[in-house]
Amino acid sequence: MSEVPTGESLLFLTDEQLRQGIEAMYFAYRGFTSAPDQILEGISYGRAHHRALHFISRAPGMNVNRLLAILGVTKQSLNRVLRTLIEDGLVESRVGTADKRERHLYLTEEGAALEKSLSEAQRAQMRAAYRKAGPEAVAGFRQVLESMMDPELKRLYSALREG
């Protein structure tokens, strides 16, 4: 947690090393999204739909505000996506019991099936990368990613694991 880097890590962080990291992140992110994108093209959905399905699947019963905070978009933008998913019978929106203003979101069977196919494609890609790199590399990967997150996003990310 020291703010002062060691001589070695200071040496390590040349602009060139950082630039390579930036480019690696850029190219890798494209690989990261390509598998689900391939499934999505053809059916009339995009990445925004995938993201909504993912997080609803991850935390079923989540209300709209929570999902908005996670996705970091405006409610108008999310609403368009959510509306099509609800109309198409992939997502169910239930009025809250404690607070009836809230809408709680759930995947229908059909929604869960699509989410599963998308997430399986993405996991397969991730699994291949993890295996190529090995467990120790994966631990480092996760550490750096967490360090890159905005504190608020990191909070939301951690909350997903803790329920």
Add this chain to the structure above:
Amino acid sequence: MSEVPTGESLLFLTDEQLRQGIEAMYFAYRGFTSAPDQILEGISYGRAHHRALHFISRAPGMNVNRLLAILGVTKQSLNRVLRTLIEDGLVESRVGTADKRERHLYLTEEGAALEKSLSEAQRAQMRAAYRKAGPEAVAGFRQVLESMMDPELKRLYSALREG
């Protein structure tokens, strides 16, 4: 290169672990782009302009086809971005000497200045993340990112380093 994982790595790659990796990648990518995005809003440029400036800076004299391959967009899409950058005097397009059909791209002084401010903001963010995570984590991070790349993109990524 073995297709059969060891017992340990098999244990490691639970769906939950993979899902956390996927989410980490998603949240981290948002942190990754936020610093340059902040500079870009206000001036009338977006991420597409940033990417073009970055790679022209990285490989000055690059022709349009090469940049198209790196960015993975259509020429119509790139052209819109490139045209504004040239009109605004940030990028210079020189007719090729060997092959006069080609246009070679260079940053002007002004273009280099903007690129520098964008890349410094992004590097600062990356540097902070790297320092928090430590050198060993960074090595793992880089390894996993490279494993995630599409082979063609990895080729382009590597070519950037080798000149």
Add this chain to the structure above:
DNA sequence: CACATTAAGTCAGTCTTGTTGACATTCCAA
């Protein structure tokens, strides 16, 4: 030389995903 191909640029139209702003509805809580 004539013709095909390549590199680059352009025009027109479309789609997804994001944005603002304005407004209605519902319902909780002080």
Add this chain to the structure above:
DNA sequence: TTGGAATGTCAACAAGACTGACTTAATGTG
């Protein structure tokens, strides 16, 4: 009971991607 919060909706717009068709200029080849 009234103000504010949560939600939803309408309209307009912008960035950034796409396809398809086409031009121009330069190059390569039969």
